[in-house]
Amino acid sequence: MNTAPITTWEGAEAYFTFADKPVILGLVTLVGIAVCVYTIASMAIHENKAYKNM
Amino acid sequence: MEQSVPELMARLDSLESSLAMATTINSEVFYWWCTALMLAIHAGFLAYEMGASRAKNALASGMKNLIAFAFLIPAFYYVGWWIYLAFPAGLSIADGSEAGLPWSTNMGPNLTDNASGIFYAAFTLFAATTASIMSGSVIERIRISGFTILALVLGAVVWILGASWGWHPDGWLTTEWGLHDVGAAGCVHTVAGFFTLGVLINLGPRIGRFNSDGTVNNIDGHNMPMSLIGLMLIVMGFFGFLGGCIIYTGDMWTTIYNTPTTLSAFAFNTLMGVAGGMIGAYLVTRDPFWMMSGALIGVISSAPALDLYYPGFAFLVSFAGGCIMPKLNDILVGKFKIDDAVGAVAVHGFGGVWGLIASGIFASGYPNIAGPEISFVGQLSSAVVFMILGFAPGYALSYALKVVGLLRVTEGAEIAGLDKAEVPASAYPESSVPAAFTNDPTSPTPAE
Numbered sequence: 488m489n490t491a492p493i494t495t496w497e498g499a500e501a502y503f504t505f506a507d508k509p510v511i512l513g514l515v516t517l518v519g520i521a522v523c524v525y526t527i528a529s530m531a532i533h534e535n536k537a538y539k540n541m
Numbered sequence: 542m543e544q545s546v547p548e549l550m551a552r553l554d555s556l557e558s559s560l561a562m563a564t565t566i567n568s569e570v571f572y573w574w575c576t577a578l579m580l581a582i583h584a585g586f587l588a589y590e591m592g593a594s595r596a597k598n599a600l601a602s603g604m605k606n607l608i609a610f611a612f613l614i615p616a617f618y619y620v621g622w623w624i625y626l627a628f629p630a631g632l633s634i635a636d637g638s639e640a641g642l643p644w645s646t647n648m649g650p651n652l653t654d655n656a657s658g659i660f661y662a663a664f665t666l667f668a669a670t671t672a673s674i675m676s677g678s679v680i681e682r683i684r685i686s687g688f689t690i691l692a693l694v695l696g697a698v699v700w701i702l703g704a705s706w707g708w709h710p711d712g713w714l715t716t717e718w719g720l721h722d723v724g725a726a727g728c729v730h731t732v733a734g735f736f737t738l739g740v741l742i743n744l745g746p747r748i749g750r751f752n753s754d755g756t757v758n759n760i761d762g763h764n765m766p767m768s769l770i771g772l773m774l775i776v777m778g779f780f781g782f783l784g785g786c787i788i789y790t791g792d793m794w795t796t797i798y799n800t801p802t803t804l805s806a807f808a809f810n811t812l813m814g815v816a817g818g819m820i821g822a823y824l825v826t827r828d829p830f831w832m833m834s835g836a837l838i839g840v841i842s843s844a845p846a847l848d849l850y851y852p853g854f855a856f857l858v859s860f861a862g863g864c865i866m867p868k869l870n871d872i873l874v875g876k877f878k879i880d881d882a883v884g885a886v887a888v889h890g891f892g893g894v895w896g897l898i899a900s901g902i903f904a905s906g907y908p909n910i911a912g913p914e915i916s917f918v919g920q921l922s923s924a925v926v927f928m929i930l931g932f933a934p935g936y937a938l939s940y941a942l943k944v945v946g947l948l949r950v951t952e953g954a955e956i957a958g959l960d961k962a963e964v965p966a967s968a969y970p971e972s973s974v975p976a977a978f979t980n981d982p983t984s985p986t987p988a989e
Binding site: 541 | 612616644650684947950
């Protein structure tokens, strides 16, 4: 997968992966947020199960 | 050796370019190490809160800190930095704030932007500090999931909105009211302290904290030495925190309001503030825990005018803070039955308010670059804004979490201990330790 936004270092500015594809950056952001939300939900489920055993 | 004018001009251009690059690199290096030092704040909060917990809750208290830290880093990347850039005027969105959106070309490796990443990092550590301020108060009975949600809202939204309003060269509290708060006593400490107060009201006290006749039981943590070392680590980390409050331009140092200052000014008054707070808290409590909390109170008390105070005066302002805040905590616990396990509402919330009021009294008349001069009314009004900005969302969100059952652990889990209930590890697994240092639920507090 070619994720590079540059073909030469001459005059390069933002050079991180997908820097020239804001839609993909937005999607990556959404996936990152989803990971956080999922983990918090998982945390709550773990707590509910744990407290039932007390 | 004779050189032609074009050669000299070329050399001059080269020297200017090298100087500009050196300035940029120096700035990056400065904030890089400020950020690294600020990590000591979180190591400190980790140790101090685990020590302040009973052994049966030690790991759960630590987990809470670690989780908040881990979640706040991406959360601040996704929304926090943009909020800071977007809202200095109040609630309207500023031009240019799109540079802080997570899909901006400024929010990643960029050879033409040496500033965004390093400032994002420093501000993220400030954000994590606000969550850590709350976390000690709520130990031993809050659900980690509920705490994480609260920490995310406080650290990635609420405090940074306050920073945009009052800790920004164009923030409306400064341009309209002349707020001067170089050490972030208001947007960090007051906001976090009053957010915590709102949470504590809905969370309620630990089982056994209060008797039916209203008298108070002390619930001692299991490791006071660990707490004291943690508090000293926080003080160390404050040198990174306060260093990060200064802007490095290459020519000179300025405050975040663009007024000129020096690192020496901050060094004088930070140390004198630490000492004043420690001595004041010792004088009124004789308690080592409060003496080290007094160090934090001292820094916070002098923080708004660290660039302006005569050091001997900063000592006295912080001494007064160190004397007052432990008594305010006694009132919160004894009269209002607020079970703040580490006194964070008094130390940070009211400590920040005292710092702003003191600077309004003793540093009024100094000019600002943008906005009116420092005044008592401006500092006091700004303190009220920070109190409301912290308290209202803290209360509302914790109330909502309480309604859906995500705020507090069950009674059974609280009595058995949160480590046993939900942490797949043991703090002291093989040691032969006294009953009070184990997960043994048969060694409860007096009213259990």
